[in-house]
Amino acid sequence: MNRILIMILAACAAVAMPSFAADKLKLLIVDGQNNHSWKTTTPVLKTILEKTGRFDVSVSTTPDSKAAKDAWNSWRPEFKKFDVILSNYNGQEWPDEVKAAFLGYMKDGGGLVSYHAADNSFPQWKEFNEMIGVGGWGGRNEKSGPKLYWQDGKIVRDTSPGGGGHHGTQHEYLVVIRDTEHPITKGLPASWLHSKDELYDSLRGPAENVTVLATAFSDPKFNGTGHDEPQLMTISFGKGRVFHDALGHSPDQMHDVGFQSTLARGCEWAATGKVTLPAPAADEMPTDYVGLAK
Numbered sequence: 001m002n003r004i005l006i007m008i009l010a011a012c013a014a015v016a017m018p019s020f021a022a023d024k025l026k027l028l029i030v031d032g033q034n035n036h037s038w039k040t041t042t043p044v045l046k047t048i049l050e051k052t053g054r055f056d057v058s059v060s061t062t063p064d065s066k067a068a069k070d071a072w073n074s075w076r077p078e079f080k081k082f083d084v085i086l087s088n089y090n091g092q093e094w095p096d097e098v099k100a101a102f103l104g105y106m107k108d109g110g111g112l113v114s115y116h117a118a119d120n121s122f123p124q125w126k127e128f129n130e131m132i133g134v135g136g137w138g139g140r141n142e143k144s145g146p147k148l149y150w151q152d153g154k155i156v157r158d159t160s161p162g163g164g165g166h167h168g169t170q171h172e173y174l175v176v177i178r179d180t181e182h183p184i185t186k187g188l189p190a191s192w193l194h195s196k197d198e199l200y201d202s203l204r205g206p207a208e209n210v211t212v213l214a215t216a217f218s219d220p221k222f223n224g225t226g227h228d229e230p231q232l233m234t235i236s237f238g239k240g241r242v243f244h245d246a247l248g249h250s251p252d253q254m255h256d257v258g259f260q261s262t263l264a265r266g267c268e269w270a271a272t273g274k275v276t277l278p279a280p281a282a283d284e285m286p287t288d289y290v291g292l293a294k
Contacts, residue, residue, distance in 0.1 A: 024056040025054060025055050025056070026055075026056050026058070026082045026083050027055045027056065027057050027058070027083065027085075027271070028058050028059070028060055028081075028082040028084075028085050028086070029042055029045060029057060029058070029059045029060070029085075030060050030086070030087050030088065031059065031060075031061055031062070031088040032063065032089060033062055033064060033090065033091025033092065034088065034091060034117055034118075035117060035120070036090070036116065036249065036250065040251055041088060041115075044251045045057075045086065045088065045263070046059065048260050048264060049267060052264045052277055054268055055264075055267065058082070060077040062075055062089065062091065063075055065092055072095050075095070075098065076101075077101075079101055079105040079110065080101075080108075080110075082110075083271035084111035084113060084267055084270045084271035085102075085105075085110065085111065085112050085113070086112075086267060087112065087113065087114050087118035087121070088115050088116075088118060089121055090118055090120045090121040093122060093124070099125065103127050106131060106237050106238060106242075108238070108239055109238075109239035110240045111240065111241050111242070111243075111267075111269075111270030111272075112131055112237075112241075112242045112270060113244075113245065113267050114243070114244045115248060115263075116198075116245065116246060116247065116248045116249060119132050119134070119135040119136060119200075119203065119244060120135060120137045120165065121135070122135075122138075123137075123138030129145075129205045129206055130205075130206050130208060130235075130237060131235060131237045131240070131242050132205065132235065132242060132244050133148075133205055133206065133210040133233055133242070133244055134147070134203035134205035134207050134210070134233075134244075135164065135165070135204070135205050136164050136165020136166070136200060137165035138165075140163065140204045140205070141161070141164060141204065142159060142161045142204070144164055144206075145204050145205045146158055146204065147162075147202050147203065147204050148203065148207055148212070148230050149225070149228055149230070150178060150212060150228040155212055155230075163202070164203060164204030164205070165200070165203060166200075167198040167199055167200050167201060168199065168222040168224045169222045170197055171196055171197075171199070171222050172194065173193075173199055173219070174191045174192070174193055174194070174216060175193075175194050175214050175215075175216050175247075176191045176215050176217075176228070177191065177214050178213060178214055178215055179211060179212065179214075182211065183265070183273075184262060184266050184275060185262070185265075186275070186279070187279030188261070188262070188280075188285070189282045189287055191287055192256075192257075192285040192286060192287055193256075193258075193285075193286040194216070194247060194253075194256055194259060195252065195256045195259070196252070196253065197253040198249045198253075199216050199218055200229065200231070200246040201218040201225045201227065203229075203230070203246075209235050209236040209237070210230075211233060211234045211235075213232040213233060213234060214230075214231050214232040214262075216228070216231050230246070231247055232244070232246070232247075232266070234266075234269070241269065241270045242270060243266035245263060245266055256285075257280050257284045257285050258285045261279065264277055265277050
């Protein structure tokens with residue numbers, strides 16, 4: 001067992017979880033293409049979620065970018081069999097039939113979790129961009145919608161020209177809760193120290209029906225924007241619920257309790273609209289730069 005997985009299992013074990021017996025939520029991870037290492041992150045996501053006892057996790061892997069059309073014709077995930085879909089996907093557009101099925105699933109009350117680089121995907125798919133609120137790269141610019149950042153206790157919508165999607169050099173940073181009453185964040189420390197990670201900034205999109213749950217300061221000394229950038233968000237889409245999580249570049253960035261707790265609670269909320277998973281104790285979530293595991 002590798003070092004990162006041992007750290008993740010230890011972090012999972014540190015948080016007491018209730019017993020859910022037969023009422024597990026069915027969660028589907030979609031992966032298969034990504035500019036990040038989906039082959040290493042999907043097993044970690046699966047481990048984190050299954051260790052809570054709340055989720056029954058399946059994985060659907062798309063054909064790769066060089067696959068023949070016949071391979072794509074046979075990829076038809078049955079979204080409606082699942083309570084929530086977690087996207088670990090950033091690649092070519094899905095077949096129209098799959099897009100239509102996913103759109104119907106979400107409009108009818110499905111749940112979506114957009115994990116890290118999944119918000120880079122599908123820049124031309126209007127409805128997907130509405131689902132995730134804001135996204136990055138892929139040619140996104142001011143025509144895609146405003147950039148969001150947090151200032152003076154509220155969201156600022158920046159419509160100035162420029163590209164969408166950027167991050168500076170990886171570093172440890174504080175994640176600051178901005179909505180303390182949302183089920184996902186209720187009971188968490190006001191801020192916690194996140195492992196050395198990419199800090200996404202300048203994400204752009206329709207930015208409709210977005211609630212910013214938590215931000216992080218994009219420090220200019222790490223080539224950041226100087227703004228408090230949204231890192232955890234929720235979005236409503238039709239009857240569906242979306243949890244947008246910009247954290248977690250690789251397994252090295254996924255071992256802290258703050259990441260794992262908000263991921264699991266976000267998945268539960270996207271599936272049900274409620275959170276029963278307990279918040280970790282404050283002393284399990286470092287709030288300064290002393291004692292963080294490297």
